Amino acid sequence: MFSLTGRDVHQGTDGWIPVYVDDTQSLCVMSIGFLLNNKDEAVVWRGPKKNAMIKQFLSDVVWGQLDYLIIDTPPGTSNEHISVVVNIKSISPDGAILVTTPQGVSLSDVRREVSFCKKILLPVIGIIENMSGFVCPHCSVSIRTHTMYMYTP
Ligand SMILES: [Zn+2]
Incomplete structure (x- = not known):
């Protein structure tokens, strides 16, 4: 949607730097897609690994000051959805x-x-x-x- 396919996530001193959509740095994105070698690759991870990645996206990404954090998930009511909710409960x-x-x-x-x-x-x-x-x-x-x-x- 943002034409960010193929962009890389960089490791900063405080954590992962999300991918900015443009130079205004008003919108940034983090996705498992940036960490895969092939954009058509399926993520066939077991629950614990997925849950760990969800946690990392919330805690190890240098989001900075945000007005909104939108988390896009696959459809359904799976373990990942529970994991997302558990991990964001503290930020209401x-x-x-x-x-x-x-x-x-x-x-x-x-x-x-x-x-x-x-x-x-x-x-x-x-x-x-x-x-x-x-x-x-x-x-x-x-x-x-x-x-x-x-x-x-
Ligand atoms: Zn017509």
């Missing part, structure tokens, strides 16, 4: 934004994610429905897409 996260598509499978994933968030007392800020529209290939007019619903429990 604002909540979760769930992303879905109109397909039934995706919606049932989101239902599980809502109940996961309830169980771990993580507020749901909203739900984004991706791919809910159609972009006309002729005139590029988009009909209802990227709908954001505010979630009211």
Whole structure:
């Protein structure tokens, strides 16, 4: 999305330096993708190794002063999601934004994610429905897409 493929993470004296999107240094990114040799390589790590990496991204990256920290996770309610929540509890996260598509499978994933968030007392800020529209290939007019619903429990 930010055309950062192939960029490297550097080790500074205080930890990993995240990859900055441009010279203004107003937006930076950290991803397992930067640590892999091949961008199409799958991350086939066992739980403990993944959990250790999540911890490292939160504690060993020199994030500096942040307005927002957005953590993008794979879909689902796996051990990694629990690990993320456990590791950010101390900084009182604002909540979760769930992303879905109109397909039934995706919606049932989101239902599980809502109940996961309830169980771990993580507020749901909203739900984004991706791919809910159609972009006309002729005139590029988009009909209802990227709908954001505010979630009211
Ligand atoms: Zn059209």
